[in-house]
Amino acid sequence: MNRKNLTAAVLAGLAGAAGLAGTAQAVNLNPDGLGQVLIYPYFTTNDGNQTVLSVVNTTDQAKAVKVRFLEGYNSREVLDFNLYLSAWDVWVAGIADGGDLGFASQAGVPHLVIPDTSCTVPYLYGNGIDAGLDFGLQAFLPYAYSGSNNDGGPDESVGGPLPRAAEGYFQMIEMGTLVNADTAYAATKDWPARPGAADAATHVATPDGPMPLDCNVLVENWTGYGGAKPHPVAGVWYDEALVGGDQASSDTRRNSGGLFGGAAVINPANGTMFSYDAKAIQGYDKTSDGVHFRPGNEKPSLDSGNQNTATVFFGVPQNKAVTLSYGSGVDAVSAAFMHDNMMNTYTVEEDLNAASEYVFTFPTKSFYVDPAIVGVSRVCEPDPNDQLGCEGWEPGDPFPNIINPDDLTVDCEWDESDPLYIDFATCDIAEYLFDNVRPPFTDPFDGQACEVANVEHWDREESPSTPGTPGDDPPIVSPPPPPGTTPPGPAPFALCYEVNRLDVGGGDIFGETDLLSTTDLGNESGWVRLNFSYNVDLKDGLGKFERRQDRNGMVGLPVTGFTAEQYENGFLAGGSVLANYGGLFQHKASVRRIAPNCEYHDTCKDGD
Structure with a gap:
């Protein structure tokens, strides 16, 4: 498809993505989809796929939001910037391969495509317009995992293809609400009037349609000036960040939540679209002036919120919510995602040319396995x-x-x-x-950080998978788990990355990459259960020990994801219209809690 048509196809999907898409005192996942933090578990630009996305501000307050895209091996950043939403605003964007967008020299390099005028810092939309494009355009960057920052995974460089950056997940983190109280400037004989941050981000009517009042004000707020400033208030956020731990406080107040979002992986050539809602976290932070960090900073992260408690919901037979205390914000976020089992259906029926792929994303894994974070x-x-x-x-x-x-x-x-x-x-x-690994994870990242899970499956007639006989050496999925790490029971599956894909029928929906494993379940349809419990023998041989537990005894791993199912029916009779279909189904999960092992977590007190 030529550049004009394919670009139009990508941008046409953005409006649809927008349609995909209370305050709590402890971190929790909101099943209704509104929150302060949004986790989007998957994006890809491989094999002609593109990803479209949206975030919606449902409140009457302007907001500062950190937008962060992370590669799928070890959650190293590939793009990070600040987004400033006006009240009731919607921001949309797309991710596509530079070659698919018509830029031959950029083939193999993922790009963010921005047709939306909402303010960002840097102002990516405005930069694209100034360059003669009809949209903003920003290439993904490999600096966080290349050269001196290489972590054992693929090392890539600017100027060449970036396959590692072409697949991963992304986050939206509210940094605070915007006001006009501190930086609004009334006109004087020497200086013109200047709007405060909230007004600058707010859309107003113009001859070209609604546009933010003045995104350049926000850019100037974050600009460091070595000489004369263009206005007395310019550089205010930059100057505050120099002495405030990279944070600004002017015109920023406590965040108020109310964000929701969604994304979709589309393939224009195949005529398929797989859409999902972002996971919404409430209770992340209640700092009075927010967590408003400078652009290009790795903060705020999932560990930057000041709430160290998590509310976890237990179903039958407990039927109750429990609030648990942790030592850090990211541990509380992890608790909200902790599951001992994840389940979903699949189909690889030959008559439908069906294919199924499971996506498992660990949104906090790097905080537990990355030596750059954990230390060695x-x-x-x-x-x-x-x-x-x-x-x-x-x-x-x-x-x-x-x-x-x-x-x-x-x-x-x-x-x-x-x-x-x-x-x-x-x-x-x-x-x-x-x-250099922290519980509940068990393997540090050195190019991989493999967590072995048991895979059990049943067909539609309730026939279970056949358990292995002790001493047997059954076939397993690829890549294999590290030696000595295979738990007993059904055939294991190693999840070695931050984002993991499991193809259960060889259908290849999102492309063949290192993040993809394959297996044949033996049946054309049914359902699968992945069990993350990992019992090992105690050193004295007197019993078992659950290695995958957090400090409050939550069992399993912090994980989310979905199953994508695709059906290919070829071209309609007598025509040129593809009759292909796609569906996406969120994983179902269970939670379990045991008495925590205080020695394992170094939390023992006298008498324990």
Whole structure:
């Protein structure tokens, strides 16, 4: 499809995306879809797919919103900017491959397409118009995962294709409501009048249709001036951020929620559209002047809210809501997404040319597995076969400095001044463990961070999958789990990334990428249950221990997602119209809580 027609197809979908789309004192997921934070679990620009999206402000207050797109391996940013919505505003955009948009030199590079006039900083729509386009256009960027920032995943650079950035998920985080109380400026003999932030973002009638009053005011507020300012109030937010931890407070008040949104993956060539509603988080933050961070900053993140409690809803037989306390905002957000089972239907019926793909997204995973966030500490383990050299060693006892196989010095020297010092210089080291993962996750990211789940499935006649016999070596999905991490029970499935896809029939809906695993369930239709519980033997061999638990005993992993089903019926008889169809179904889930293990979480108190 040529540039003009394909661009029109992308932008035509944006208006439809807009249609897809109370205050609480603890973090919770609002089933009615309104909130302060929106999680959109998937986007892609692969194989001719494009993603259209919207966010809606249902309140009578202007808002500052952080828009953040994250790649699917390890949640590294690929684009981040500030959005300023007027009261009752709707903002829409699309994500498409530069080549599909008609820019041959940008093939393989995802781009954000913005036909909407609402203010952003930088003002991406205005920049596109100034460049002679009919819309704003911004390429995704690899800086957060390339070069010195590489995390073990694919390392890509500007100027070439960015397949890692072509698939992931995104967030909208309300940073606060806008007012005019602090920066509105009345005209003087030396300076013209200047609107406050709320008025600057508000749409007004113009000969070209409704437009924000003055987006440049917001851009100037965030601009640092080395010399003379264009107005006495210009640079006010930038100056505040210099001394306020990258935050601004002028014309910003506590957030009020009321956002909802949606997105859709469309394929113009195939004639398919898979639409979903964003997950809405309430109770994220109640700071009096919001969390209004400068553009290009990694904050606010899901860990920036000041609410460290979460309300979790338990169904039958409890039928109650429980409020749980945590040590950080992101732990509270994770609790709202914690599930021990996720379930959904599938169909791969041959007569319908049907295909099904499951998407599983962990919106907080990087806060638990990314060494850049969690940090790294080395733990030395002795060789259990070295009975002589390691005699008397106990967990926690260090070793002398030794060069490991990678020629890196591991600092394991024991303090010789300790009265109980014992020289373990002859003790062989079996392995080096990099202890940089936080519960409930179990594997740190080094290009992958694999969490193994049990896959069970039933056909439409309630016939279950056949459990494996001990000692059997059944076929499993690809990629395989790390050695020694396979839990007992049904065939495992390794979810190794922040965004994971499981193709249950070889239909390939969203394209073949590293984030895609495949399996054959053996039946043409039915339903699947993924179980995230992970019981391991205690070191003393006297019982089992649930590794996937948070500090309040919530079992499983913080996860969301959906199933996409596609039906291909070819061209209608005697015509050129494709009769293809697509449907998207949100995952269903269960929650479970156990007595937490305080030693595992380092939360034990006297008497525990």
